[in-house]
Amino acid sequence: AQSVTQLDSHVSVSEGTPVLLRCNYSSSYSPSLFWYVQHPNKGLQLLLKYTSAATLVKGINGFEAEFKKSETSFHLTKPSAHMSDAAEYFCVVADYKLSFGAGTTVTVRA
């Protein structure tokens, strides 16, 4: 069975500083990994996905993630946080169905 563990339940950053959201995965084969974002009272939106083409994946809104097989990690980063980045972020592993992590709440301080 595949699963992901998000290492931080809550991350607080100042506007303009880097954001790091940590995710470890467990999979018996090469996984498909995603990051989704959920803004309050809005639907889930795909940020980026890894499907074995390149280990560094660029997504929307300046986010990127790096797949590290040796560390079984897929951490999400952004160089400079914006107030609009405040949301819930989910790391996801997929075969045909999605298995979500517990989520990381990001707050951005002005």
Next chain:
Amino acid sequence: GAGVSQSPRYKVAKRGQDVALRCDPISGHVSLFWYQQALGQGPEFLTYFQNEAQLDKSGLPSDRFFAERPEGSVSTLKIQRTQQEDSAVYLCASSRSTGTSGEGEQYFGPGTRLTVT
């Protein structure tokens, strides 16, 4: 084009009532998924359709939950004799992919928030 739509957006049911939640996927999307998201948690898989065939219902929490997609487009999730623990947001997603690699992007609807009192 139109995205995934769900109705109703909010539903309040008294314990013991039956409810029906509707999902309209993106036109032409073969795959349709239902997920349940409890407060403060990540979504959890309920069931999967490929066209009208229900290929996986392993996530349905009890036999009170039933889903159908009779013509391969619109889907309905029905919950019989609702219980308080059924309170959650029910999310529908569709995908044009039919593969098992997980590469196909799933597009999510806004969800139906069910509150059982």
